[in-house]
Amino acid sequence: MQYPLKDPIKRWSDSIPAPCAACGVRDSVFCSVLSDQELQRLSSFAFNVSQDAREIIFSEGDSADHLFNVTEGLVKLYKLLPDGREQITGFLFSGDFLGIAMNDTYAYSAEAITPVRLCRFNRKDLEGMFQQTPHLETRMLNMASNELAQAQDQILLLGRKTAKERLCSFLLSLSQRSERRGDSATVIPIPMGREAIADYLGLTTETVSRTFSKLKKENSILVSKGGIVEVPDLELLATLAEDSS
Amino acid sequence: MQYPLKDPIKRWSDSIPAPCAACGVRDSVFCSVLSDQELQRLSSFAFNVSQDAREIIFSEGDSADHLFNVTEGLVKLYKLLPDGREQITGFLFSGDFLGIAMNDTYAYSAEAITPVRLCRFNRKDLEGMFQQTPHLETRMLNMASNELAQAQDQILLLGRKTAKERLCSFLLSLSQRSERRGDSATVIPIPMGREAIADYLGLTTETVSRTFSKLKKENSILVSKGGIVEVPDLELLATLAEDSS
DNA sequence: CGGTGCATTGATCAGAATCAATGATCGTGG
């Protein structure tokens, strides 16, 4: 569950101008469509900020003034009910964009699970850039489409899947993300704790833990130190994710 | 549960050119941003189609060649698991737009619950129109944002709410929709059956029915002939939707 | 008038939640 920043000593103070050209995630889905010149314009209103684990980035209902790109660390997006029940609607890893689904106010809260670094954009500035850079808006629409498709998968999961199917679906999606980033599809680090997984899958920590144990016992997964899961048979996992017979 | 087309005799054959100017839903969220001239261009590749109840409009995985505007009737969007479990991800009423969340293929299936009329657009044509009409793309992004926020509400509902809270949330959203359309917020027609409600709320028909009965017994709602629900106290309903003590 | 499809209600079951205790891991400070 350790996930220190690569440079843990020099904690960036708030709001340092962001040198897009030197950014580690400049090839992220969001920035990759921009030319060098456009990237330069972007950096004129982009600022790096960093936050410690458990710090809140923004809360549901706040005026939606900023959009972000996660450059390092892990973020959870979540909604709360009055009595404290929590539902995590998504996890953001480095390279992920934060701020698609919002109108005047944020529709959900965002909190750093690990220490994070963010590239923060002023919303008005970014929207202003759409005028000269319509393909940026096209990209945003594209991203929104993908988010929506993902949200619908999650709706299916929460509405109709069993605990086992949910956990397998979750592991599968982590595996696919890992693969997309060029890492192993079968050796998957799990950077969030059991409670976060439970709040994401609509379960309790106990059920998540028990389900992990079941999967271990039947050799569908192997769990090694540091919360790293190994999946010997991805096909099997995919089956279990839809049909946990 | 009756919901006949206003003109049930003359069933439109497939693909009749759509006269946008005379369209009953030209003020829908989708078309309302267009000038008369732009609307005319839109009609050049818009076709009216109609479908009977239970007819499938498209299936998950189909090549996403068309987008639609629902001009009359009720549509369900849903996803299936291999063993037949169904999760409805949304209902579309007349004026609603169909086709936001898609890439190359549809991410979900769409089926007519009642007889429907649709205005069908070729996707390539519509995307082509974005070039000359960037504010149409802005509108699409806006709609996608709203859809995403709605999807997240549904994720909270499915992940963390009780049966009673789910049903109250559902009635509340129907009430708000009714109000937005200029109809009564307290007298709500329920155009879909118990099974569809169950598949939308991640429950079974029996649980939906029982929960309706409970709400009736405690006088939170009144149900009259034709499946019309009356809500004497919207505030109370809103409370029950988040905190079914 | 009878049949078909949908809604309601009842009895029982099962999966996950809750309550409770123990165990493992990590960071801290002596």
Added chain:
DNA sequence: CCACGATCATTGATTCTGATCAATGCACCG
């Protein structure tokens, strides 16, 4: 470097909500 405390994960016992199985009721339609 080890011991302690804190946090997090695991496991067990029991409860409870909603699912399942089953029967009856109701409304609309031919």
